[in-house]
Amino acid sequence: MAENESIHAQRIDHVRSLGYDAVIVSGTDPHCSEYVAPRWKQVEWLSGFTGEAGDVVVTQDHAGLWTDSRFFIQAEVQLFGTGVELHPMRVPAQVTIPEWLAGRFDKKPVRIAVDGLCQSVGAIKELKEALEAAYGPEGYEIEDLPDMLSRFWSERPGIPDSTVIQPDEKTMGESRSERLAWLRAAVKEAGCESIFISALDEIAWLLNVRGNDIDYNPFVISYLLVTPKRAVWFVRHEEDVPALTGVENAPYTALEELFDSLKEECGRLMADPSTLNWHMYRQLKERFQGRHFQLLKSPVPLRKAVKNKKELEGFRRAYIEDGVAMETFLHWLETSVRSGAAVTEWEAAAQLEAIRSRNVNYRGQCFATISAYGPNAALPHYSTPREGSAVIKPKGLYLCDAGAHFPYGTTDTTRTVPMGRCSRQEKEDYTLVLKGMVDLSLAVFPEGTAGCQIDALARMPLWKASRNFGHGTGHGIGFWLGDHEGPQDIRQNFNPQPLLPGMVISNEPGLYREGKHGVRHENVVLCHEADKSEFGRFYSFETLTCCHIDLSIVKKKLLTDRELDWLRAYNRTVYRMLKSHLAPEVARWLKRKCR
């Protein structure tokens, strides 16, 4: 710890030596990604914190990490001795970075530095509003220092350059040229002629390309400019990148110079403020002044979220194949643990990975498998350590949350399984979480309904027992893209996006008791049209996930007949779909489990 301490203290001093009142180092990359490549793990380099969400602020007398409740325990451990203080977010008393900075300084003007490449336009707008309210329009300055940390970070990794993959367009259900034609029409519809896209999943979807530039995310680090006549892909090592029909390649690092030559043909240009970085925004704004540059929501996420027929075919296949792996794994785990073998959480995750890898189409995890036993499962985002992970004993609950990429879809499944005797509280929590998942699975709702309007269904059984969980119930899932994608979700926050037929979304209520146990049941569901009547169109969910749910510890009196029927029918379907693909002993075991 002493060494780490001095390393991080030294790095923070480097940042202080820039001479600003405050320096913000953000946890994202120039594409506002959720997961980032090693080059942009700036928060980790600076503070040692490895969580997926966090920003650091360094002032002359303070260094703080802002992260949310998912990462509090991890942050406390990793920040110990670094002198970096935790600023908790997503708690009632939260103070955001803009709010904190607005109340911090007496002198004027307050001088703040950011790496503009790693700040969204939206984040800077919020910051400016807070600073202006506190210090007046002349009372602050925000300076853009692109790639700021490179000055001190001598071993900083380069921009990643994994091989660009061109998936079979037939599997995608839509060709690149169809998607670009649709995009051009959508841009016109929005009153513009061209669009500049920074979001990596949008680019991967539009161009039908995949890569391995970021762990768990099959993206290619790049920007895309689509004008009425051309599509220019700003991508590193342009010689290494295949020429895509209808697309011109240009260098990633020198795109600013190209803007001038492109300006004429762009006409009115749009970009999405939630994913455009501030540095690029400033470059674009300088060139496309006034009415020629508009910050507008990108039309891509919604279109991408509504899966086409081919994509849904692929999803169904992916969930069956991943179900085979999951059942094989769960059979192995139960057999091993009950036979007295000392299996650790890490070994269990490794075994699942080995089983999945038997499928030649497996393209890797879409997030690091959460393999958590007993009290560890009480951390919804538990990061299973390679060394010293817990041994899974033949009692209590084990939780496995794992997702896989296939060229025909992405999966995300959580199963909590009893490893032996369970306490009454474990059984009750297990049953109530399951009840919530089933109730949401059984929902029917009219056209226009948003996720936040039905989120309570998954929580009501817990609420009635004075229990609750602190994360969202459902997130969209990409087609061999990100494990989390918008614009829809199912959570308490007001998100006006209605659920639409073709959207794929997770259904994952949970319950976490610190120091005791954790439960989460997660299926992935497809929204589809269920009926049309004189009262309008009604939608419901079809469950895609194909992996049995252990009913042995369910407290039946907490379930209605309808809920039990659903669970039994689900398990029967799982067995019927999987039996022919399983090893005989696994099939026999599953038959027993699904009885």
Added chain:
Amino acid sequence: MAENESIHAQRIDHVRSLGYDAVIVSGTDPHCSEYVAPRWKQVEWLSGFTGEAGDVVVTQDHAGLWTDSRFFIQAEVQLFGTGVELHPMRVPAQVTIPEWLAGRFDKKPVRIAVDGLCQSVGAIKELKEALEAAYGPEGYEIEDLPDMLSRFWSERPGIPDSTVIQPDEKTMGESRSERLAWLRAAVKEAGCESIFISALDEIAWLLNVRGNDIDYNPFVISYLLVTPKRAVWFVRHEEDVPALTGVENAPYTALEELFDSLKEECGRLMADPSTLNWHMYRQLKERFQGRHFQLLKSPVPLRKAVKNKKELEGFRRAYIEDGVAMETFLHWLETSVRSGAAVTEWEAAAQLEAIRSRNVNYRGQCFATISAYGPNAALPHYSTPREGSAVIKPKGLYLCDAGAHFPYGTTDTTRTVPMGRCSRQEKEDYTLVLKGMVDLSLAVFPEGTAGCQIDALARMPLWKASRNFGHGTGHGIGFWLGDHEGPQDIRQNFNPQPLLPGMVISNEPGLYREGKHGVRHENVVLCHEADKSEFGRFYSFETLTCCHIDLSIVKKKLLTDRELDWLRAYNRTVYRMLKSHLAPEVARWLKRKCR
């Protein structure tokens, strides 16, 4: 019809003669009220439409009425032959007045007149934004013509001047001086020193006064200015109005002149843009320029919505007394209709009124009783006609939605009752609506939950049968104030206001089949704290309404045991609470009904 036609055509021509491109005549009053006194029934005078929500726009070549789906059928009947066209609102293809005006004219500047007294600041802001986007900042003019219609409306009623009532402050649970002291602190909290209040229910609550200036609404038409030292009540006929301790009276019609003299002591003044009229806003803005006048949400509605102990005591009493009236009425109705008497909807409503009037504390209806039989009940806002209302036959469903004022609370109850044989569809609709009402009654939810997050509970049974209803599920209810009050509600629209312990709110799902029948079951519930656990505070509902629910036509297989248990326990409680207050034959009848 011919006479009406020419009257309305003539009046519209008068409005045209003002010489504007468009004149907007709104359906509200200078206090942005939902119900208005005859003086402000301007839409009715101009177009003949009597619904509670509607605005008219008159251009040189068009006259249109904008109203929502609740009033379409009524509007079609009442506008027939007037030349006024219906513009439907709350439908997917709705075009609001600002949008319609923005797309209407070729010339510039477009000149629009409004009665600024009857337009909220918010409505004018929306109008300006639409016009500026369409015609540019110089391309339009909005003129304020206060009391515009008085130029042509020779018999226009005056400002109402009902007797001002001072309720017993003990019943209110809080004195005027306590409320004013709280308000001054709340205004300070908001960064201001004084507040100008236009909303009539806020004034009635703050000053502990009631009146009869508006049908169904016990309000006194007035404005209130509260400064750190004084409370000035701008109220008509100041000599007739009692002197309230701590309050100075001033004339309603001459308040603008008083502003100058008050300006100094007001300091920073706030007013709520959702209830402040545009005319008054302009007067205030002119005098309290820049930072001295702030448009801010009034703190009163939230505080008023959270009922104190005394108010809740009163509510409980009111619901029992109104339950006695309702049961006496329902017994009379069933007995009369089954004995072969030809009871009309109007006569039924009159009988309920007569029964209620036996209670000396009854202070009148809080809205016109909806007494609707058969297909008429399919209109959620059916207005029972005095002449020619339907005869209630001994078959099918009868719906009665009625509310009463007492000095100790306001009630609002809907019962749908089978008058004899019912069709399978009637029974099913009846049961599913009831199921939704019970499911919402059984809800438990964490602190912070808003109504839109649990609204789906009341709808899910209908949704699962591909049915739905087009109105909100619940609205707040005043304490001897308006039947509708905010800030909370239970509906699909995103309203971030959490439900809080002490809030009183209706639970009234429905189902309407045009030309066939309508069902609505409405109880009023109180939000209270149910439990506190390691997962936080949890709230639930206590039902205040005390009137049995007819279970004779319920399709039991559509209900869970839990739901049936709730219904049976509810009826048992109703019988227990009411039996000693009922006439013996009514008590015997109710005992049978509640068995």
